[in-house]
Amino acid sequence: MKARQDIAVFLLRIALATGFLSATASRLGLWGNRSSGWINFINYTAETNSFLPRSLAPFIATASTIIELSLGILILVGYQIHKAALFASFLTLLFALAMSFSFGLKEPLDYSVFAFSAGAFLLSTFPHYKWTIEDLLN
Secondary structure (H helix, E strand, O other): OHHHHHHHHHHHHHHHHHHHHHHHHHHOOOOHHHOOOHHHHHHHHHHHOOOOOHHHHHHHHHHHHHHHHHHHHHHHHOOOHHHHHHHHHHHHHHHHHHHHHHHOOHHHHHOOHHHHHHHHHHHHOOOOOOOOHHHHHO
């Protein structure tokens, strides 16, 4: 049972980290013609945060991209996982709430943002993470 749990936690780490990193790569054009692009992301950020002044969209887009990139790397390599996963859970919950407010519940449900947030919260609850930098250092 413990070995299966270790594998499940590892796979959850990889899924969450690659979700953050893929989204970031798309914004930065690293997926080629399949990328969303930076301008599109700023526009989407403004739409998602329709309750805030549109002038804040570039700042929010930049801040969220830096945070998502950082969280993706931390979770992927396995450093400060508890804190990174907990922060990721709150961040994605904020995304889900903003999407719900601006677009209704369908969009965050279609994009599994609530599930992503719950998965990150679950990841933050484990006392030990195998196959991580933290595991190697201890």
